[in-house]
Amino acid sequence: MLVVVDILDIPSSPSTILTINRFLIDYFGQPPPTKSAMTTVVEQLKTMAHSLSLLITALDDVPCTESELHTLDTIAATIQDASLAIQKKTGSFRPPRNDRVWKSCEEQRSKAQSTIATLLAEGKLQNASVFKRNIATIYRGPSSSELDSRDVKRRKGVTQRRCHRLQQLCPDSIVSWAVSYPPSSWGGGNIADDIFDCLVEDIQPNDTKAWPATVRELLVKIRDAEIQDCPGLDQLVETPNDPSRYTADENYKSAPARAIVTAPGAPADEHREMKQMFSSAPAARVLQLPQPFREAVQNSMLWKWERGQGRGTTGTMATLFPKDATQDVSFTIRCGHNDGYRLNDTYGFKLAFSS
Template identity: 35%
Template sequence: MALLPYFVLSFLFFFLSLFYVTFHSSNNRVMSAAAAVSQLRGLLEKANLLIPKISKIYPNEEQWEALGDISKSLTTTATRIENAIRASKESRAERAWKESEKLRSHALACKGELLTNGRLKQPPVFRRNITTIFEGPKDSKFDSEDVKVRKALTRQRCEQIRQLSPSGVISWAMAYAPSLWAAGSMSMEVFTCLLDDIEPDQCPPWPSIIGETLHMLLDDEEFLSASLEYREFLKAFDCLPDVRLDRPRKRSRLDNGHSEGRTQMSQTSPFDEKREMKHMYTNPDPVCIDRLPEPFQTAVRESRLWKWERSQGMKTTGCLSTLFPMDNTQDVSLTIWCGNAEAYNINDEFELELAASSQHLK
């Protein structure tokens, strides 16, 4: 059989190679979406250029037959490409969920480590993230058009992150470096998947390092200092339950390092020890009472102190307090203010026995 015109063979080879690389590679990341669009567009342009040339050639019978077979194969292959694109589009959410599994696990681990140890795993990443989220990527006179487009898309992602709750923004900032989630580095499907997953179901008890860092950024970053949106975010964070910006570290507030060397249990009952108060902690946000188990929660709400505080519109409550002794080897007293009748009910429910009584003589 005579050879087919060279441009027909080259066109066929290019088309089939593109289909194989794009849709049959075992590595889903061999070709980017932009590259696939570019090559398919180039393929279409070449096909359009080929059409007027067909009318100017004089194939023999075998070549006519070959051209017919090739055109049918091209039609079949084009249909397969169309079906593959449709299937890929329909499965993108599922693929993004699977692809983002390690990233979601990483975010969960970062949050768990922070809440357990009270320390940020990567403080520079957290600070850089907060700044980027509220300021966006910085422009340069040397940015190419492609870079300008990516930065514009990244600013849109920053805006989406800012729509999260304060806890959602914090969870994102501690988990994913800006270079990871910027446009061009992460697909929109994966970004959206992570964004939907990062929002906590409940507000975590953020350690003081988070509030301290956020306030230091306000003073250190010129853009954040002038940003009304960042100040609103900071205000919302400060109002979260369990947020305490001024509480010191656990060791410094309790024992100042004097608890080392406790090797033996005292033979004296703690009831008989001389106790002198060193610290009292109280005045938490009233929402903390919601986390008390029953019957204590109801008992607190029936106390006169609780009702008086609420009638005065107070933003804290004295119904829950802890008393720390001078001796850091001694136990801490937890005090809960209860309604009188409710306290007797607690006595009955937990079978508390009368241990001491004061009789007033007339």
């Protein structure tokens, strides 16, 4: 039986600290240092994670009986549940993607990416009113009335929770969402939770966006005229403070690209002989990959097999070094079959050869 404790809501009372100390002593055989409850928990979890990674690595060369394998399965489930609890508290948790749901919202995602690309390319908002209404909805929530029926209150409650979810995103994600989806398209009762989750996941960028100056100007107007004393909106307007994040509209069109001088023969055409390959990275390093690569790797058959075997390392990532030190090094990942096609679509890959 696993009891998952909401560690961020633990009060720092003497009785609570004593309970935590007893729990940790049972696991580590020694009392933790006398500090605040939260600091103690974090430090002991860090120690536990380090010890666990060493033990898992040792499993690779140790044969197991059927009984031991069954016990390891139980331990793995416990560790997985604990990991999910921590990820939910840190905000890094992403629910497993449902291919059916992902496919069903493909048109919405495609339109959103097109809208964002047009804004970045042309420097003008296609529909400023949608942007303003979205920002107002996200930071003020839906309006309420004593005359609202029970069903209306329920739907507005869903919208309020979604507003809170959107507020937790990075500034680029919030702006991307606000220019892409009208409030009427994502409020409670308009789309299911799983569709909303997919759209939120997809809207999170893999790089920093250089928004046109008109975006910040509108945000400032909304803050000063409509939504005052809102820390979240203040942060969205002022973060980051680097003015290079916003490009002046009159200078928005990029200058002609410089000609790139290359040596005869493209590097891709060079005859490359491999000298070294590096792999078997700690499995936890996969969590440091940005999306969509992290999820793509975790959907690979190799990753799932490694986790099923309890391995502490992974072969899903590798670097290939050529014999010629002047040639490029290749960094490769293994990903799920369907995820490979999604990466093709996301980054616009073209078919190079087929067999």
